Amino acid sequence: MKRIDLHSHTTASDGTLTPRELIKLAKKQGLEAIAITDHDTVSGIKEAKAVAEEIGGIEVIPGVEVSADYYGEMHILGYFLDIHDPVLQVRLEELKEIRKRRNHRMIGRFQKRGIHLTLEELESETKGELIGRPHFASLLIKKGLVNTFQEAFNKYLAHGSLCYVAKEEVHPKDAIEMINKSGGVAVLAHPVFLKAKTRLKLKSLFTELKEMGLTGIEVYHSDHSWKHRELFLGLANDLDLCVTGGSDYHGTHKPYINLGVGRGNLSLSYDLLDRLREKQSLKLSA
Ligand code: AMP
Ligand code: ZN
Ligand code: FE
Numbered sequence: 655m656k657r658i659d660l661h662s663h664t665t666a667s668d669g670t671l672t673p674r675e676l677i678k679l680a681k682k683q684g685l686e687a688i689a690i691t692d693h694d695t696v697s698g699i700k701e702a703k704a705v706a707e708e709i710g711g712i713e714v715i716p717g718v719e720v721s722a723d724y725y726g727e728m729h730i731l732g733y734f735l736d737i738h739d740p741v742l743q744v745r746l747e748e749l750k751e752i753r754k755r756r757n758h759r760m761i762g763r764f765q766k767r768g769i770h771l772t773l774e775e776l777e778s779e780t781k782g783e784l785i786g787r788p789h790f791a792s793l794l795i796k797k798g799l800v801n802t803f804q805e806a807f808n809k810y811l812a813h814g815s816l817c818y819v820a821k822e823e824v825h826p827k828d829a830i831e832m833i834n835k836s837g838g839v840a841v842l843a844h845p846v847f848l849k850a851k852t853r854l855k856l857k858s859l860f861t862e863l864k865e866m867g868l869t870g871i872e873v874y875h876s877d878h879s880w881k882h883r884e885l886f887l888g889l890a891n892d893l894d895l896c897v898t899g900g901s902d903y904h905g906t907h908k909p910y911i912n913l914g915v916g917r918g919n920l921s922l923s924y925d926l927l928d929r930l931r932e933k934q935s936l937k938l939s940a
């Protein structure tokens with residue numbers, strides 16, 4: 655069976671492999687296609703595409719992952735983006751500014767607790783241009799303030815913990831629109847993390863998102879149990895939404911998650927990508 659992975663991060667955001675290293679790993683794992691879905695940026699795509707062309711036999715889908723707010727944090731994935739689209743570029747720049755302001759406020763929160771972190775130190779934790787909470791976590795480990803990545807999140811970085819600051823709100827409608835306008839399709843990422851938990855609430859939320867222009871649901875994900883997968887699959891089918899899946903690979907930031915297979919039990923067929931692409935063609939010709 656041809657296997658794929660539609661959710662991965664590189665050093666362009668908060669993954670630890672460069673786009674080049676990631677594509678080489680994907681090829682080694684025998685994946686036929688991989689979507690690069692860095693947070694708020696498409697800056698890793700160019701290198702990934704070039705490497706894929708160089709080594710052959712692997713397809714790169716240009717993607718992105720955008721954080722929105724709707725009764726809590728919600729992540730929206732975009733696929734088949736025209737990464738050179740000027741409107742997309744402007745919108746991504748805005749998201750990066752929102753992130754910068756959030757990071758600045760988080761540094762302030764640490765400062766108040768007597769923990770001195772500088773922007774320069776955070777920048778040295780990334781090879782890319784974007785700083786996320788995982789870079790705060792690596793720096794806290796380096797400074798000996800925590801022992802593990804998870805401890806950094808539990809104590810300081812997770813939603814509701816000591817130094818957490820929410821980003822300025824982005825409405826999912828705007829995130830979906832940004833993706834659709836650049837020729838892409840929007841997919842709701844890892845619905846297990848939504849505040850909506852019951853089938854009824856999820857159904858009404860998915861329906862709303864579909865009305866906003868959503869094309870699919872990430873049914874298969876490293877953090878979805880078999881029960882979750884069944885629930886989300888049923889809802890996607892009921893609502894005629896595409897089904898997608900991915901590992902959400904971040905390299906050593908999340909060492910228990912492997913590319914393509916997640917925690918070991920993911921296996922994503924190329925058919926998912928075919929169907930997503932069909933939807934995109936239908937949308938473009940509509
Ligand atoms: P940011 O985009 O800067 O808000 O950071 C988001 C990243 O932090 C994502 O890669 C998440 O997987 C990671 N993350 C968020 N919450 C947690 C948590 N509670 N434990 C571990 N990682 C987390
Ligand atoms: Zn991430
Ligand atoms: Fe996410």
Ligand code: FE
Binds near residue numbers: 661662663719902
């Ligand atoms: Fe992700």
